[in-house]
Each structure stands twice: as structure tokens, then as C-alpha cells.
Amino acid sequence: MDQKTVRVLVVFLAIFTLGSVLLVACTRPGATSASSSNTSSSASSSPTAGSGSCPGGDTVQTTVDNFAQSCITLSKGGTLKVVPGPGSTLHILDYGQWKNGSAEPATPSGAPPLKDVQVTSSSVSIGPFTTAGTYHIYCTIHPGMNLTVIVK
Secondary structure, three states: OOHHHHHHHHHHHHHHHHHHHHHHHHOOOOOOOOOOOOOOOOOOOOOOOOOOOOOEOOEEEEOOOOEOOOEEEEOOOOOEEEEEOOOOOOEEEEEEEEEOOEEEEOOOOOOOOOOOEEEOOOOEEEOOOOOOEEEEEEEOOOOOOEEEEEEO
């Protein structure tokens, strides 16, 4: 091979390597894939958020454009508190979820009232959740901002 061909090959490999590194760096760890089997929009009796179980508690914090955690487990009769985190922006919450970039609103039976609830600079309470099951809450203005609430 002549030197010009070797230089072109080296430049091509360098660009390919850099592109691969950037692609890996931009991949968001923990993101759910579009092929998730979670298709239920209503209350159900089994956990559906990602793999494993959801942490217990009664408070979820928001970030700029998401929830700080994707799921939470509440005790039956519990109330969920949504707290704006540092740098958090306006969020408008409703029942449903984002799937493949599309909003799918759905209010499950037995769910406490929640319709266009705004979270700005102060916390909001949702509940009490008196029916056991799985509830999906999403932000209507931030694509992909989903929260699964499991009530036991």
C-alpha cells in the first residue's frame, strides 16, 4: 500500500472510533427500550416498571424533564407526594404514559383524581390510592416522563 492509502485508512479508522465512543457516551443508562412488554394503561396487580421491584416510599422528586425514579411502591391507602427537584420546570401530570414517543392518556378505575395537575415550585399530593394495583402517571409536556405507582 502506498502512504496516501494508509493515511486515508488511518483517518477513516480514527473517525469510526470517535463516532463509536460518542455513540456509547450518548446512550442513557437505564432507559427503557421501545420493545418493552409494558402495554397496560390501567391498574393491574403486578409490577410492570423495568426489571426488579420498585422502591417503597411516598415521595417522588421531579428533575428538569423527568421523574428522579421511574417507579415507586405505596401502601394501600397511601398518598403520593410529587416534589419539584432542583432546576425542575413546569410539569403537568395525568394518568397514562408515553409509548414510542406518543402520549397515551388512560385513567384506571379506582384511581384517585388526577387531571392536568401542575407541579411548579411546590409539591403536590395525589391520593389516597385505595385500590391495589399499578398506576401509570406521565407528564403531558415532557415526552418519556413516566412514573409507575405500585399500590400494595
